[in-house]
Amino acid sequence: MKKVFGRTKGLTERAFHYCPGCTHGIIHRILAEALEELDLIENAIGVAPVGCAGFCEVYFSCDMIGAAHGRAIAVGTGAKRARPENTVFTYQGDGDAGAIGLAETISAAARGENITSIFVNNSIYGMTGGQMAPTTLPGQKTSTSPFGRDPEVAGHPIDLPLLLSHVEGSAYIASVSVDTPKNVLAAKKALKKGFQTQMEGKGFSFISILSTCPTNWGMSPAKAIKWLQDNMQTHFTMGELKVKE
Amino acid sequence: MTKMLMKGNEAIAEAAIRSGCKLFFGYPITPSTEIPEYMSKKLKEVGGTFLQAESEVAAINMVYGASATGVRVMTASSSPGYSLKQEGLSYLAAVELPAVIVDIMRAGPGLGGLGPTQADYFQITKGGGHGDYHPIVLAPATVQEMVDLTMEAFDLADEYRTPVVIAADGILGQMMEPVEFPKGSSKDLPHKDWAATGAKGREKVNVSNYCLTNEIGERNCLHLQKKHEYIKPRVQRWKSYKTEDAEFIIVAFGTSGRISETAVDLARKEGIKLGLIRPITLWPFPEKAFEGILDQVKGFMSVELSTGQMIEDVRLVVNGKVPVKFFGKQGGMTPAPEEIVTSFKAQFGLE
Numbered sequence A: 001m002k003k004v005f006g007r008t009k010g011l012t013e014r015a016f017h018y019c020p021g022c023t024h025g026i027i028h029r030i031l032a033e034a035l036e037e038l039d040l041i042e043n044a045i046g047v048a049p050v051g052c053a054g055f056c057e058v059y060f061s062c063d064m065i066g067a068a069h070g071r072a073i074a075v076g077t078g079a080k081r082a083r084p085e086n087t088v089f090t091y092q093g094d095g096d097a098g099a100i101g102l103a104e105t106i107s108a109a110a111r112g113e114n115i116t117s118i119f120v121n122n123s124i125y126g127m128t129g130g131q132m133a134p135t136t137l138p139g140q141k142t143s144t145s146p147f148g149r150d151p152e153v154a155g156h157p158i159d160l161p162l163l164l165s166h167v168e169g170s171a172y173i174a175s176v177s178v179d180t181p182k183n184v185l186a187a188k189k190a191l192k193k194g195f196q197t198q199m200e201g202k203g204f205s206f207i208s209i210l211s212t213c214p215t216n217w218g219m220s221p222a223k224a225i226k227w228l229q230d231n232m233q234t235h236f237t238m239g240e241l242k243v244k245e
Numbered sequence B: 001m002t003k004m005l006m007k008g009n010e011a012i013a014e015a016a017i018r019s020g021c022k023l024f025f026g027y028p029i030t031p032s033t034e035i036p037e038y039m040s041k042k043l044k045e046v047g048g049t050f051l052q053a054e055s056e057v058a059a060i061n062m063v064y065g066a067s068a069t070g071v072r073v074m075t076a077s078s079s080p081g082y083s084l085k086q087e088g089l090s091y092l093a094a095v096e097l098p099a100v101i102v103d104i105m106r107a108g109p110g111l112g113g114l115g116p117t118q119a120d121y122f123q124i125t126k127g128g129g130h131g132d133y134h135p136i137v138l139a140p141a142t143v144q145e146m147v148d149l150t151m152e153a154f155d156l157a158d159e160y161r162t163p164v165v166i167a168a169d170g171i172l173g174q175m176m177e178p179v180e181f182p183k184g185s186s187k188d189l190p191h192k193d194w195a196a197t198g199a200k201g202r203e204k205v206n207v208s209n210y211c212l213t214n215e216i217g218e219r220n221c222l223h224l225q226k227k228h229e230y231i232k233p234r235v236q237r238w239k240s241y242k243t244e245d246a247e248f249i250i251v252a253f254g255t256s257g258r259i260s261e262t263a264v265d266l267a268r269k270e271g272i273k274l275g276l277i278r279p280i281t282l283w284p285f286p287e288k289a290f291e292g293i294l295d296q297v298k299g300f301m302s303v304e305l306s307t308g309q310m311i312e313d314v315r316l317v318v319n320g321k322v323p324v325k326f327f328g329k330q331g332g333m334t335p336a337p338e339e340i341v342t343s344f345k346a347q348f349g350l351e
Helices: A024-037 A052-058 A072-082 A094-100 A102-111 A160-165 A181-199 A221-235 B008-018 B034-046 B056-067 B079-095 B121-125 B143-160 B170-174 B214-235 B254-269 B311-318 B337-347
Strands: A045-048 A063-066 A088-093 A116-121 A170-177 A204-210 A239-243 B004-007 B023-026 B049-052 B073-077 B099-105 B136-138 B163-169 B176-179 B238-241 B248-251 B274-279 B281-283 B299-304 B324-328
Touching: A024 A052, A024 A116, A024 A181, A045 A052, A045 A072, A052 A063, A052 A088, A072 A088, A072 A094, A072 A102, A072 A116, A072 B023, A072 B049, A072 B056, A088 A094, A088 A181, A094 A102, A094 A116, A094 A160, A102 A160, A102 A204, A102 B056, A116 A160, A116 A181, A160 A170, A160 A204, A160 A239, A170 A181, A170 A221, A181 A204, A204 A221, B004 B008, B008 B034, B008 B073, B008 B099, B008 B143, B008 B163, B008 B170, B008 B176, B023 B034, B023 B056, B034 B049, B034 B073, B056 B073, B056 B079, B056 B099, B073 B079, B079 B099, B079 B121, B079 B163, B079 B214, B099 B143, B099 B170, B121 B163, B121 B281, B136 B143, B143 B163, B143 B176, B143 B214, B163 B170, B163 B254, B170 B254, B238 B254, B248 B254, B248 B337, B254 B274, B254 B299, B254 B337, B299 B311, B299 B337, B311 B324, B324 B337
Parallel strands: A045 A063, A045 A088, A088 A116, A116 A204, A170 A204, B023 B049, B023 B073, B073 B099, B099 B163, B136 B163, B248 B274, B248 B299, B299 B324
Antiparallel strands: A170 A239, B004 B176, B136 B281, B238 B274
């Protein structure tokens, strides 16, 4: 029998710990496929965050470094400056790269730091149990915005890829989603472009991926996808926001 | 060997480069700024990389990332900046990454002032960040020692896979003295097979310590604890001055140690048998320096540029056998040797 599809070599054999319906699993797979297709598994150094994806270090087949909350891009900077011949990526959530590590994110973009940052935005703090994130939408209920996020009090969500696309030094900024097979393919393409941007030495690449959190949103996986489409895709700027030639 | 006249901060930077330090990440802060300035000029010449970070926090995490790939890396700061770096220090210690961190101390708490102080003793030697850990802490008292200890710091960091802190104050950082640069060590150090360099031809590595299993957490903590116990007897450094026949002993490190040496001479002129123990490692605290003299001594006095921090470690060693007194200057002030002698005599009733 001819094998037409298999598990990518970019992932280890370890079973994911993610909740049912969480899209981290899809994002892990396409990221790992991108590493394999670009022949980066033996070259890449990944930086794991704090949060739900904190254990991604055991899932990716490449060398990984575990970072403190918000510091993955600084850690990635250190690794890349030490070993420019390696492809360095960070995998971070919205709180990590958009709140506690916002200075690191913007500064790396401004430096044109030649690394690739993957930003998984599910508009909530998943690991700690569903608190407000820098990307929580106005009116969205979380455990620390129980009456819905009130921009008058809690401020507005940050459109991080849009912000970064205006920073001189950023080379490839894309905002994608993994809600449909077509969008999954587009997201994978964006990841590959991000890595290629780095391999060509063009500077900072940042791929924002809208993601669901059925557990903390209190929705079924199918309803969560619908909520993402109706609320997040309409709020955040989507598409390739910057492509440096 | 030719002698060069150098500022303490620049001597540390030059010593680091001669020790094979390839990367420096830092954020300017008085009175340690000459270190990043020197590195920004000189690292390039040896094929290294200097990067001015957006914050102290980012700088120490860049150090963490670089060290995780197995290269020699350093950062430097001064007290308020060192406080910010504590997050990274804890992570470096947890993952057992070698790195050299320089703290040219200035007065606190808060923004404080720029004057010399040793009031970071607690936050440097007791871990400071979260969790159970100790970096090795080296305290020079001269610019030459800043050179020697910086070179040793890189070896100790690699040998024991641990962050090593050079703790000096603004006087030492800013002072110029003639120095010599010894040849870099050729110590046989362990191969860094744990480093993240790309998983080519070997199993992948994870440089991390995240675990949500309490049993694994306990195992990790006990492993670090065991390492601390291994380091303790092996790394203790100190200088004893006129302690052989001493009836009283001052314990003082760094700048206050240097001033106390003159105080010992002054007291001796008055016929008082005073001696000095100058700890060079603040962690591990040089307990061995006290071996064999506890029975001959009538009392100790800890002299510090703080309200009394190292005195707690002195008391632990002396263990109540004889009185332990304290004399200190705070907030950027330094004592004259005469003041130390006067306080010593008053506290031990020798007037």
